[in-house]
Amino acid sequence: MVVSFWFFTFGAFLSQNSLFAADKETAAQNEKSKDVVARIGDEIITAMELNEAAKDELKSIESQIYDIKMNKLDEMVNEKLWQLEAGKQKKSIGDVQDEALKGANPGVTDAEVDNIFMQSQGRFGNSTEEAKGKIRELLKKQKLSAVSDNYAGNLKNKYPVKILLEAPRFQIDMTGRPIRGNVNAPVTVVEVSDFECPYCSKIQTTIRQLRETYKEQVRFSFMHFPLPFHQHAKDAAMASLCAEEQGKFWEYRDILFDNRSALAKSDLVSYARRLGLEVNGFQQCLDSGKYNSKIDDDLNAAMKLGVNGTPAFFVNGQPLTGAQPYESFKKIIDRELERK
Known part of the structure; x- marks a missing residue:
């Protein structure tokens, strides 16, 4: 009788421990399935929660990683194009490239050299003559590289290229935003800007060039x-939003960027008069501050998108920071149009 009781007790002990071990294993599996990254007492933080909390910062880094990959991919694609063309011509890559550059002798003007020299702040050496010599050589190499890239670009017509690397994209709520151009255009460029910012004013030449080039294919927002x-x-x-009330946002916006050094309230009213707006209503709107919350909403939304300075742009949700050259926009827009 004692022996039977001992076996029963021992069996119960084993069973209890087995259940405890099973519970532990189940808990571990549950924890793993949730990808737990931290435990605080009985509370946990999952990888999903962490990613959601850090999504804005991560998106910005993802964009930087994408830019690095895309630049490298462009180099690799061009390399393949040269290989294909060399194979077709039964020549070496070097011979094909030399032939492509034959006769190319891009001139470098003194004005171009002086402009870089003024901006370089001694990075090319202490001697003015030495520095300008280095700058001239650098500019010549850049121009020859552009000729080579242009030739490789033409090869894409012979050997079609399709880029499949997906860019990280920010989702931008377009509700109530002003639109310039074809409302159904396949590409949207959102400009994040400040009317007193010198670089924002400077890049308007590029924006006008994009509008002229792409016409119905690209729409612009702000x-x-x-x-x-x-x-x-x-x-x-505030004044631009008051002009929007009277259907003249874009025209008023253009005037502001053309006159960024004259933005006192009296100037803002005079621009409204120039556009033929109803001035009393405009003045009342401007003085009321009625759009303060709308402007603040834009600021907060832009900061959530990783914007911390102006100008900034999003091309179909892909970020471009600063007063980028026309070619930077063109590269992304052309790629987006190819996807459609």
Whole structure:
């Protein structure tokens, strides 16, 4: 009888421990399935929660990684194009490239050299003559590289290239935003800008060039990002929204960028008069501050997209920071049009 009781007790002990071990294993599996990254007492933080909390910062880094990969991919694609063309001509890659550059002797003007020299702040050496010599050689190499890239670009017509690397994209709520151009255009360029920012004014030449080049294929929109150290930027943003009330946002916006050094309230009213707006209504709107919350909403939305300065752009959700050259926009827009 004692022996039977001992076996029963021992069996119960084993069973209890087995259940405990099973519970532990189940808990571990549950934890693994949730990808737990931290435990605080009985509470946990999962990888999904962490990714959601850090999504804006991660998106910005993803964009940087994508840019690095895309630049390298462009180099690799061009390399393959040269290989294919060399194979077709039964020549070496070097011979084909030399032939492509034959006769190319891009001139470098003194003005171009002087411009880089003024911006370089001694990075090319202490001697003016030595520095300018280095700058001239660098500019010549850049221009020859552009000729080579242009030739490789023409090879894409002979050997079609399709880029499949997906770019990270930000989702931008377009509700209520002004649109310039074909509302059904396949590509949307959202400009995040400040009317008093010198670089924002400078890049308008590029924006006009894009509008002329792509016409019905690209539409443009706008987000306000008046910087706190620009005295008149918020009033100018307010004025543009008051002009929008009367159907003249884009025309008024263009005037502001053309006159970024004259944005006092009296100037803002005079621009409204120039456009033939109903001035009393415009003045009342401007003085009321009725669009303060709308401007703040734009600021907050832009910061969530990783914007911390102006100008900034999003081409179908892909970020471009700063006063980028026309070619930077063209590269992304052309790629987006190829996807459609």
